Amino acid sequence: MIELLQSLLQWLPESLQVLAIILIKIVVILAPLLVAVAYLTYAERKIIGYMQIRIGPNRVGFFGHSLWGLGQPIADAVKLMFKEIVIPSGADKFLFIVAPMLSMGPALAAWAVIPFGDELILADVNASLLYVLALTSLGVYGVIIAGWASNSKYAFLGAMRSAAQIVSYEIAMGFALVGVLMAAGSINLGEIVQAQSGGFWTWFMVPLAPLFVIYFISGVAETNRAPFDVAEGESEIVAGFHVEYSGITFAVFFLAEYANMILVAMLTALMFMGGWLSPFQGLPVVGDTFLAAPSLIWLLAKASIFLFLFLWFRATFPRYRYDQIMRLGWKVFIPLTIVWLMVVGAVIMAGGIGPWLH
């Protein structure tokens, strides 16, 4: 593929060739991502609908066919694009417009270092996990600037809550990542996946089980999803930080939230569930057949499991109270992760147990 592209771009100067190939690769990552974001909103409404014994969207389709409502996300996007953008009179206009971009930018840019296979990666930098952590932390700026710039009480309260919550869960998340780094001995996501090869029992979700659970729950809290959605809390503070945003400005926040959900699901799959490694690897029955081969499909399937969990949580759990959220983050997760880091460190010092932590 790459060779074909290079031969097609022969007529360009050397430096522009490199640039063009990078741009094409970025489009190849971004286009499916945006489609996935759009259809995640559809999947959410459909799945939660069925969980509540409703049907969900089923009217909007293509060319006169309803097709189970598959046209809904596109119709929503087009509708939002044609709506008026209201900038409140008391708002700080510049910050008000910059805030949605500040949450969109990092949510997309974090995908630059996500590996999709052994060689399928845009930028194979050796500090990729650090880069992802840095960018997911940047997302909080969008929220807090939006809440401040709106000059509305609901938005302000939502932003304060959301910022404190994201910041609290980021600590637990960071500690969980340190556990992964200790087990893998590398900060490169590709090498972290390679370190888990052997079979499904050597995936980090087994030796790092508590960190795995904490990481995913922190991810749910970081993305402000139910049951940790006090930042939006429709029934208490209307919509929280984006109450004053309308039309496309609201849609950009929405897209960023869903892109972040997919990112968290993908990272959990990569770091704890062996990424693109096959769950049948190392099993004597399957042997060396195609089932045991690593593939992008495994990675997407694993990420889908976590995305489904996101939606399932929203349909199942009632919203946490704010003091309960802070208690869970500071008084349960942080002590638990510190203890487990010590356990992991001690096991590594002792030379590992069984197949784990050598």
Add this chain to the structure above:
Amino acid sequence: MLENYLPVLIFLVIGFGFGAFMMALGFILGPRRPDSEKLSPYECGFEAFEDSRMKFDVRFYLVAILFIIFDLEIAFLFPWAVVLREIGMFGFVAMVIFLALLVVGFIYEWKKGALQWE
């Protein structure tokens, strides 16, 4: 090594650019018919009583300070975790002592009620 970061830089530009592009599209395609009622801050139909940049609970500030301490600690732990196998027992014991000191501080703030939200 550094040229590996070029795609990251371009992706960052495109990420923010995509957000800007969407916003521009909304501004071009959407109508603009502002009036003073529409532009007033939303407060469940009431006139806004006071400026919304009001006083807020000092605990939000406290959480921010505690976050800086712990996040720095994680920044220290990252390189340590990667080279743990090379630095061996000495490195492990050093980090246990460092974490123990931090846990003392953590217990102190817990007992002081800094983590208490009623």
